[in-house]
Amino acid sequence: MAELSTAPGTPLVRLAGVGKRFGAVVALRSVDLDVHAGEIVALVGDNGAGKSTLLKIIAGVHPPSHGEILLDGEPVRMATPSDARAHGIEVVYQDLALADNQPVYMNLFLGRELVSGPLRRLDRARMAAETAELLKELDIRIPSPRVPIRALSGGQRQGVAIARATHWGERLILMDEPTAALGVQETARVEDTILRMKERGKAILIVSHSLDQVFRLADRICVLRRGEQVGVRETAQTDGDEIVAMITGLR
Amino acid sequence: MSTAPSTGQAPRREADPPGSVLARVRRVDPRQYVVYVAFLLILAFFAVTLHDDGFLTSDNLLNIARQTAPVTVMAVGMVFVLSAGEIDLSVGSIVALAALVTAIVLRDVGLVPAVAAGLGVGAAVGLVNGLFVTLLRLPSFLVTLATMGLVAGLARWTTDLEAVAVVNDTFASVFGSGDVGPIPSLVVWTIAIVALGHVVYRHRRFGAHVLAVGDNAQAARVTGIDVNRVRLAVLVISGTAAGLAGLLYVGRIQAASYTLGANDLLIVIAAVVIGGTRLFGGAGSVVGALVGSLIMGMLTNGLILMGLDSNQQMVAQGVLLLIAISLTLREPKGA
Numbered sequence: 001m002a003e004l005s006t007a008p009g010t011p012l013v014r015l016a017g018v019g020k021r022f023g024a025v026v027a028l029r030s031v032d033l034d035v036h037a038g039e040i041v042a043l044v045g046d047n048g049a050g051k052s053t054l055l056k057i058i059a060g061v062h063p064p065s066h067g068e069i070l071l072d073g074e075p076v077r078m079a080t081p082s083d084a085r086a087h088g089i090e091v092v093y094q095d096l097a098l099a100d101n102q103p104v105y106m107n108l109f110l111g112r113e114l115v116s117g118p119l120r121r122l123d124r125a126r127m128a129a130e131t132a133e134l135l136k137e138l139d140i141r142i143p144s145p146r147v148p149i150r151a152l153s154g155g156q157r158q159g160v161a162i163a164r165a166t167h168w169g170e171r172l173i174l175m176d177e178p179t180a181a182l183g184v185q186e187t188a189r190v191e192d193t194i195l196r197m198k199e200r201g202k203a204i205l206i207v208s209h210s211l212d213q214v215f216r217l218a219d220r221i222c223v224l225r226r227g228e229q230v231g232v233r234e235t236a237q238t239d240g241d242e243i244v245a246m247i248t249g250l251r
Numbered sequence: 252m253s254t255a256p257s258t259g260q261a262p263r264r265e266a267d268p269p270g271s272v273l274a275r276v277r278r279v280d281p282r283q284y285v286v287y288v289a290f291l292l293i294l295a296f297f298a299v300t301l302h303d304d305g306f307l308t309s310d311n312l313l314n315i316a317r318q319t320a321p322v323t324v325m326a327v328g329m330v331f332v333l334s335a336g337e338i339d340l341s342v343g344s345i346v347a348l349a350a351l352v353t354a355i356v357l358r359d360v361g362l363v364p365a366v367a368a369g370l371g372v373g374a375a376v377g378l379v380n381g382l383f384v385t386l387l388r389l390p391s392f393l394v395t396l397a398t399m400g401l402v403a404g405l406a407r408w409t410t411d412l413e414a415v416a417v418v419n420d421t422f423a424s425v426f427g428s429g430d431v432g433p434i435p436s437l438v439v440w441t442i443a444i445v446a447l448g449h450v451v452y453r454h455r456r457f458g459a460h461v462l463a464v465g466d467n468a469q470a471a472r473v474t475g476i477d478v479n480r481v482r483l484a485v486l487v488i489s490g491t492a493a494g495l496a497g498l499l500y501v502g503r504i505q506a507a508s509y510t511l512g513a514n515d516l517l518i519v520i521a522a523v524v525i526g527g528t529r530l531f532g533g534a535g536s537v538v539g540a541l542v543g544s545l546i547m548g549m550l551t552n553g554l555i556l557m558g559l560d561s562n563q564q565m566v567a568q569g570v571l572l573l574i575a576i577s578l579t580l581r582e583p584k585g586a
Contacts, residue, residue: 081473081475082475085475091473093473095469097467097469097470097473097474098467098470099462099463099466099467099470099471099533100466100467100533101462101466101529101533101534102459102462102463102466102533106459106462106463107470110459110463110470110471110474110476111460111463111471111474111475111476112474112475113456113459115456120455120456121454121455122453122454122455122456122458122459
């Protein structure tokens with residue numbers, strides 16, 4: 001059965017018995033999970049285990065059928081992605097939700113563009129400057145914040161997507177297979193970026209198929225199988241064999 | 252010849268400070284400037300070949316500017332529509348209906364109601380287009396294909412194919428034959444609409460949202476942009492612009508007829524895409540559309556002066572259009 005985390009203090013995000021039913025189909029039975037500030041929690045499980053459903057519940061895409069989401073101890077209701085964003089929750093999508101022909105800075109500020117003056121003119125200079133600064137802090141190297149996304153490599157693009165989530169996600173960053181489409185070197189860079197986000201005190205919930213990556217990044221690992229939470233383990237106190245056994249149900 | 256920045260070069264360019272001249276030069280996409288070069292080349296070509304026919308006289312050039320005003324106004328609206336990944340095929344029909352309604356209201360009621368009615372017709376058709384596209388999630392290509400026929404039918408029906416004369420000097424002056432100082436009012440309209448369109452497109456959040464929706468609607472949606480509101484808005488903008496184009500035709504010709512605007516759709520789209528706006532959304536230029544419209548106007552004018560009849564003009568325009576889009580629209584390799 002599910003175990004609650006033992007970390008001290010009020011968790012940034014607490015899921016209490018959260019689940020999702022689509023008609024008669026139970027996609028996710030009941031998940032209890034805490035994520036603290038500066039902590040990376042990995043969600044692992046086979047295809048159809050309910051990882052994406054859980055991410056979508058927290059991102060406000062699918063409101064939960066039952067259970068509660070608490071932010072800083074307060075129960076919240078998130079019916080739309082905008083609600084989740086307003087609560088400081090950002091998602092890094094697997095398929096890179098970036099606009100290819102727009103400059104990097106515009107992607108970072110998409111939907112939240114900076115304006116200046118009484119005429120509310122777009123402040124492109126400030127957006128570009130803030131983008132450059134943020135990317136530098138996260139050590140994401142691109143030629144210029146003014147180049148269009150299509151001029152970037154896959155790793156650079158994912159870096160921009162992560163930077164956007166870092167910039168706007170006050171509380172929690174959700175990541176769905178952030179390195180699935182990347183090569184070895186680019187994966188290493190993106191993992192560096194994720195660790196840097198953690199240093200900044202973000203809470204991170206990451207879905208990954210790579211157990212190696214999970215063990216490199218995560219503080220705790222939450223295992224799902226067929227819509228059920230099998231358990232949560234501290235990374236330091238478990239190993240690949242145990243996690244694989246939990247994922248597959250073979251013991 | 253038109254090479255887009257390729258992925259392979261990216262790391263090498265890290266050394267450039269973002270604002271440096273070198274970085275700026277390397278960012279330039281040559282295709283953006285083809286339209287301006289083409290404009291100058293065509294101007295130079297006609298200036299030389301048609302020197303004796305008075306192509307380069309200020310009268311003739313002003314004439315071109317006046318004649319292109321309705322197309323330019325529609326082109327500004329179309330930049331928004333194409334940039335948002337939609338298309339509006341109904342603009343030519345809107346011109347005819349708006350022109351006829353304006354002329355009738357002008358004859359029977361008065362100036363201000365006539366202007367309101369003309370613009371209102373355009374906005375209303377745009378709104379209908381937009382509601383079908385957003386509420387029923389239909390492709391704008393099909394919706395506006397249907398309303399193109401529907402509105403053209405309404406225009407023919409309104410007066411049973413009769414033309415309506417306009418005998419209102421104020422209207423004719425404001426929307427057609429008048430001048431503001433030394434500048435013809437049609438040129439003033441052109442400048443005003445291009446300036447307004449450019450500011451909204453480049454300097455307002457709305458313009459950025461239009462581009463984002465046309466580039467990647469999914470990405471726009473997850474960042475909180477109301478995608479449907481943008482799609483509705485661009486079609487209303489385009490319809491209203493076509494309504495204004497109808498007013499400008501009525502002002503210039505001092506009559507309205509169901510034939511007004513009938514050939515404009517392709518010229519408007521040609522002007523917009525030659526001007527650097529992507530047919531599939533996500534990139535564009537209002538000023539480029541103005542230059543594209545002037546190119547189309549120059550071609551028509553120059554070909555007439557060369558003595559080509561209207562059949563030959565169609566062939567020549569088609570050939571030139573093929574050349575123009577080959578130069579401007581070729582997708583960068585690997586994109």
